[in-house]
Amino acid sequence: MKKRICLLAHNVRSLWNVGSFFRTCDAMGVEKLYLTGYTGVPPRREITKTAIGAEEAVPWEHHEDPLQLLHQLKKEGWQLVALEITKDAINIQTFKPSRRICLIVGHELSGLSEDILSLCDATVMIPMLGTKESLNVAVAAGMALYHITFL
DSSP, X not given: OOOEEEEEEESOOOHHHHHHHHHHHHHHTOSEEEEXXXXXXXXXHHHHHHXXXXXXXXXXXXXXXXXXXXXXXXXXXXXXXXXXXXXXXXXXXXXOOOSEEEEEEOXXXXXXXXXXXXXXXXXXXXXXXXXXXXXXXXXXXXXXXXXXXXX
């Protein structure tokens, strides 16, 4: 049985990252992209340049407040998983996703709020080997979506 996956991007400022989300969602068969908070939405030149048309293929919605949406997704049976560096985050390599998962990513510097994290069923992180603690949000989302989809 194919996994059902959606991606929620909250307060992501870079429109190039948003375009990358669209392109990655298309590549990974993500069924819906939720853009929340002040995350930019199409039509925008920067999004189109990076998405290369994927913004026309991937279903998406904008919601100002992610909490109401997350409550609804949880009620519908989606496993809510934050991609975030926290003391309780588990290595994504050991994470076993359900068949219906919503991956949540946030602002590159401030991350996800405690309100969002408290609704999540799990928090995962990508281990780093270099001097930096994290990846660009679009790159990290791509890696996590690949893991969730194929592993």
